[in-house]
Amino acid sequence: GDSVTQMEGPVTLSEEACLTINCTYTATGYPSLFWYVQYPGEGLQLLLKATKADDKGSNKGFEATYRKETTSFHLEKGSVQVSDSAVYFCALRYFGNEKLTFGTGTRLTIIP
Amino acid sequence: DGGITQSPKYLFRKEGQNVTLSCEQNLNHDAMYWYRQDPGQGLRLIYYSQIVNDFQKGDIAEGYSVSREKKESFPLTVTSAQKNPTAFYLCASRNPGRGVEELFFGEGSRLTVL
Numbered sequence: 001g002d003s004v005t006q007m008e009g010p011v012t013l014s015e016e017a018c019l020t021i022n023c024t025y026t027a028t029g030y031p032s033l034f035w036y037v038q039y040p041g042e043g044l045q046l047l048l049k050a051t052k053a054d055d056k057g058s059n060k061g062f063e064a065t066y067r068k069e070t071t072s073f074h075l076e077k078g079s080v081q082v083s084d085s086a087v088y089f090c091a092l093r094y095f096g097n098e099k100l101t102f103g104t105g106t107r108l109t110i111i112p
Numbered sequence: 113d114g115g116i117t118q119s120p121k122y123l124f125r126k127e128g129q130n131v132t133l134s135c136e137q138n139l140n141h142d143a144m145y146w147y148r149q150d151p152g153q154g155l156r157l158i159y160y161s162q163i164v165n166d167f168q169k170g171d172i173a174e175g176y177s178v179s180r181e182k183k184e185s186f187p188l189t190v191t192s193a194q195k196n197p198t199a200f201y202l203c204a205s206r207n208p209g210r211g212v213e214e215l216f217f218g219e220g221s222r223l224t225v226l
Contacts, residue, residue, distance in 0.1 A: 004154075032213055043116075043202055043217030044155075051213070089154060093213065098143065098162065099170070100215060102154040 002027045004090050006103035013080055013110055021075040021106050023064075023090035031092040033057075033066055033073040038087040038105070047075075047088070082110045114139045118203050118218035125190075125197070125225050133188045133221045135203035143208050144186035145215065148172060149200040158201075161186055162208065190223060198225045 007022040025033065032051045036044040048057030053068035062077045073090060090103040116137045125131045137144065143162050147155040157170030161180040175194025180186055186205075190197045200222050204215040 034213070036215075041219070043118075043204075043219045044215075045217070046214045049213060098145075098160050098168070098208075099157055100145075100155075102156075104152055104154040 002031070002092060002101050004092055004101055004103035006088075006090050006106050008104075008106070010107040010109060013108070015082055015110055015112050016079045017110075019075070019077040019080045019084075019108070021088055021090075021108070023073045023075065023103060025071050025073065025090075025092050027071070027092060027094075029094060030068070031094045033064070034091040034093070034100070035062070035064055035073070035075050036089040036091060036102075038089065040086070044089065080108075080110050082112055084108060085110045116203055116205055116216055116218035118201075118221050121219065121221060123221060123223045125223060127225055128192045130189055130191050131223065133190070133201055133203075133223070135186045135188065135218060136184055137186075137203075137205045137216075137218075138184060139205055139207070139216060140183070141205035141207045141216070142183070143206045144180070145204040145206075146170075146176075146178065146186070146188045147202045147204065149202055149220070155202065158188065197223055199223060 003026045034049045035047040037047045048059040050057040050066035056065045087105045089105045093100045119134045145160040146158040159178045161167035177189045202220045203218045
């Protein structure tokens with residue numbers, strides 16, 4: 001079946017460091033790909049998405065590119081802030097399918 | 113403001129008791145979902161509903177029940193048949209339609225079985 005694999009955390013970085021959180025997927029077709037973020041004590045929020053190959057999603061300085069050839073959707077940010085500390089989830093969903101398949105999440109902590 | 117409201121935020125239950133988690137949305141969304149979140153396991157789908165008076169089992173429906181009598185409401189009952197109910201429960205909604213992909217989540221309810 002379809003699945004999403006994220007790099008294991010936790011990840012701890014200093015402020016202004018570069019961030020990459022790896023995400024790869026296994027899918028039989030061409031799903032839409034998402035990154036959701038969960039701040040402490042809250043539900044999930046959509047961070048960015050890409051709906052087809054080579055699309056780049058971006059928001060709040062974060063970027064991710066839908067790479068069909070490597071089945072990847074890595075999350076990147078050039079300079080992280082303390083406020084970026086959260087758990088990040090990679091997910092996929094097929095158009096017309098109600099199910100959103102999540103990765104296990106990666107906890108990110110940014111230290112001043 | 114539009115959004116999803118889950119209650120209670122924290123709930124304690126004795127073994128053998130049923131509990132019901134509330135989820136209300138004022139986004140006028142047709143589809144609603146319940147997910148369970150456990151450490152290191154991501155989110156797993158319990159039940160979802162695409163329209164009023166209809167719902168479907170997700171990946172881990174055993175020990176849970178839902179109802180969808182109103183568009184705005186999708187309560188989840190954790191029954192005594194659920195073997196390991198201690199978890200963080202998240203409700204979400206979406207407005208199905210071409211190009212509308214995003215799920216909107218509530219802030220979650222944390223259930224602890226004593």
